[in-house]
Amino acid sequence: MRLKDIVEQLHLTVVAGKEGLEKEVSDGYTSDLLSDVMGNAESGMIWITLQTHKNVMAIASLKDLAAVLLVKGLQPEPAMAEQAEEEGIAILSTELSAFEISGKLYQILH
Amino acid sequence: MQFEFEVTGGDFANAGTASSQVKKILKQLNVSVSDIKRIVVALYEAEVNIVAHAYSGVVTVEIETTQVRIILKDSGPGIPDIDLAMQQGYSTASPEVREMGFGAGMGLPNIKRNMDVLNISSEVGIGTTVEMIAFLNVA
Numbered sequence: 001m002r003l004k005d006i007v008e009q010l011h012l013t014v015v016a017g018k019e020g021l022e023k024e025v026s027d028g029y030t031s032d033l034l035s036d037v038m039g040n041a042e043s044g045m046i047w048i049t050l051q052t053h054k055n056v057m058a059i060a061s062l063k064d065l066a067a068v069l070l071v072k073g074l075q076p077e078p079a080m081a082e083q084a085e086e087e088g089i090a091i092l093s094t095e096l097s098a099f100e101i102s103g104k105l106y107q108i109l110h
Numbered sequence: 111m112q113f114e115f116e117v118t119g120g121d122f123a124n125a126g127t128a129s130s131q132v133k134k135i136l137k138q139l140n141v142s143v144s145d146i147k148r149i150v151v152a153l154y155e156a157e158v159n160i161v162a163h164a165y166s167g168v169v170t171v172e173i174e175t176t177q178v179r180i181i182l183k184d185s186g187p188g189i190p191d192i193d194l195a196m197q198q199g200y201s202t203a204s205p206e207v208r209e210m211g212f213g214a215g216m217g218l219p220n221i222k223r224n225m226d227v228l229n230i231s232s233e234v235g236i237g238t239t240v241e242m243i244a245f246l247n248v249a
Contacts, residue, residue, distance in 0.1 A: 034158075035216035038151050039223070051211045058126030062133060062150050079123065 001025050001109060003067055003090060006046070010104055012069065012092040015076060017084035025066045027109060030102045034059055041065060046105065048098050052076045057083035057091075065089065069105075071098045111139075111173045117157055119165040119186065122210070128169045129154040139173065142247050148224035149178055149244050155217040156240050160184045162207050164237065179243045188234040195230075196222065 004021040007014060014021065026044030031037050032051055041047060043064035049056065052074050060068050061083075067090040070076065076084070076091050084091045094101045113135065115128035129150055136146045153169075160167035164186025172179045189195045195202075196218050203213025222228050227243035 032211050033214045033216065034211040035155065035214050035220055038154055039216060039220040043147075049211075053210055054123060055125055055210065055212075058130065059154070062126060062129055062154055063147075 003046075006105070006108065007090075007092060009108055010094065010101065012094050015070070015084075015091040015093050016081040017067075017088060017090040019088040020067060020084075020090035023066045023090075025109065028102060028105045029065075030098050038063065046092075048102055048105070050074055050098065052080060054079040054083050056080060057087055057089065060089050061087045067092055069094065069101065071096060071101060113171045113173075115169040115171075117160045117164075117167040117169060117182075117184075119161060119163070119167070119184075122161055125158050125161045126154055128157050128171075132171055135171075135173070136178070141178075145178075145244060145246050149180075152221040152224040152242055152244070153180060155220045156180070156182045156242065158212060159217055159240075160186070162203055162212055163187065167237075175246070176248060177243055177245050179241070182240040183237065184239075185237045188236055189230070189232040189238055190234050192230050192232060 003023045003025050025046055028046045029041040030048040032049050037059055041063050044066050046067045046069050047065050048069045050071055057080055069092045073095045133150050164184035167184030170181045198219045199215040201213045201215035207213045225242040226245045229241040232238040
């Protein structure tokens with residue numbers, strides 16, 4: 001499924017990295033531990049997290065993730081948003097908790 | 111082919127820069143996607159270890175047709191007990207570093223799982239040297 005269709009269906013806000021919206025999404029991964037994502041996420045996944053610093057984008061890029069989705073209305077730090085623009089990887093935001101949005105994303109992807 | 115990168119302790123803003131460069135180089139050299147993926151995971155973890163624990167370090171990447179060998183040599187506090195450090199979940203990272211989502215004690219296990227050879231030597235008060243090798247899946 002295309003990222004922009006997911007954004008629409010789940011009423012997500014695109015915070016940065018609009019260029020990345022055409023990406024194909026394979027699945028999702030929910031975690032706030034960077035090494036967990038580094039070790040276990042797969043390319044094409046949407047990463048659901050509350051981490052808002054620049055290192056998140058470094059990992060998203062190294063792992064070829066489809067997007068980063070911030071929960072509970074969190075906003076990225078400026079350096080993270082900048083990095084997202086550079087990498088062309090979208091940062092999305094939702095008011096929902098990680099549990100709630102993970103459930104919704106799971107429903108439309110599985 | 112050999113490349114060298116410098117890593118600065120505490121510089122989280124640039125953590126992952128060497129990994130990102132190496133990923134690009136391996137892609138250009140047509141290394142298989144599965145090999146690139148595992149090398150990048152291991153290198154990122156080792157690079158972040160220098161940023162999180164050491165004062166400075168040098169990453170040397172030697173690329174041959176059959177293997178990629180990476181040496182990370184840092185000046186830092188060293189590791190008193192390497193077996194303990196290798197244990198999943200063990201970490202000496204500061205609360206600040208943990209708050210960022212690092213320091214879960216998963217880095218070294220991630221490296222071990224993804225590389226074919228891992229050697230760590232360390233001297234307390236001097237620094238740590240990590241050698242890791244991935245044998246490439248050459249078609």
